[in-house]
Amino acid sequence: MEYFSFLTDPQLLGALVTLAALEIVLGIDNVVFISILVSKLPEEQAKRARQIGLGLALVFRIALLFVLSWIMKLTAPVISFSDYNFSWRDIILLVGGLFLIAKAIHEIHNLIEDDHEVSIGDKAKAAFSFIIMQVIIIDLVFSVDSIITAVGMAQDIRVMIAAVLVAVAVMYMASGPVSDFITKHPTTKMLALAFLILIGVALVADGFGVHIPRAYVYSSMAFAGIVEFFNVLASNKRKAKKRNDAVN
Known part of the structure; x- marks a missing residue:
């Protein structure tokens, strides 16, 4: 019990x-990304993909906590280009940010080009292993950034592990409702993809040493999310009114 003192x-x-x-708060990015990816899968596979994705997020974060000395070395410059000095952390954030931007743009293109609704059979064709691989990539990116933040805020590894456990538990509970909401309301998928582009740009900026305060990013996301929530409510009311008029 001394460990929990x-x-x-x-x-x-x-x-x-x-x-x-x-x-x-940092885990919001992970939840949105995983929700977008698993929306292509049948319901059973989607649930399993969410569990695997968030399980890996937990494993990566706790594993990285036990190699703190290596983590801190990631902030030391390894490459110099013009006036910029890049550490491994910067490179990871740059690659992860570009990956997010490219993935979001690709998904937006698919949404615009595909004017037909995706069937269950088409969803089943989405490669489960490929989606898990993408989740692993982004889990690693967010885990490194998350743990470096944790190291800067707390010196006690017990506190850091407990915080990670709480955060992943909340992410797990939120992932299902978020994923279901995005699946049921297609317009929110476009908004979520726009969020991913915004987060990707923030990660790239961090990679170049230009920190965009996350409060600005998340407050913008929250405002847009609230507007979309009321838009969905209004849309549902219009649909209900049309059904009532049709019955009468």
Whole structure:
């Protein structure tokens, strides 16, 4: 029980709550990305893909916590180009950001070009292993950034592990409803893809040493999400009214 003694220390408990909240916010990106990917799969496979994706997110984060000395070396410059010095962390963020942007643009193109509804049979053709591979890539990117943030905020590894466990548990509970909502309301998928482009740009900027405050990014996402929520409500009411008029 000595391992959990930090729960009785007000200072460490405060650090845990703060760090867990931050990790949950940072996990929004992961949840949106996984929700977009698994929307192509049949329901049973989609659930399994979400479980695998979030399970890997947990494994990556905890594994990286136990190699903190290696993690901190990732912030040391390894490549110099013009006036920029790139560390491995910068390179990971650049590659991950570009991957997110490319993936989101590709999905937006598919949404615009495909004017027919995707059938269950077509969804089944989506390669499960390929989707999991994409989830692994983005899990790794977000895990590195998340753990470096955790290291900067807390010095006690027990606090960091507890915060990661809380954050992934919340991500797991939120992933199903988010995925279902995106699947049932196609217009929200376009909004979610726009979010991924925004997050990708923020990651690329971080890679170049230009930090865009995440408060700006997430507040913009929250505002757009609220507007879309009311738009969905209005759309549902119009559809219900049309059904009632048709019956009468």
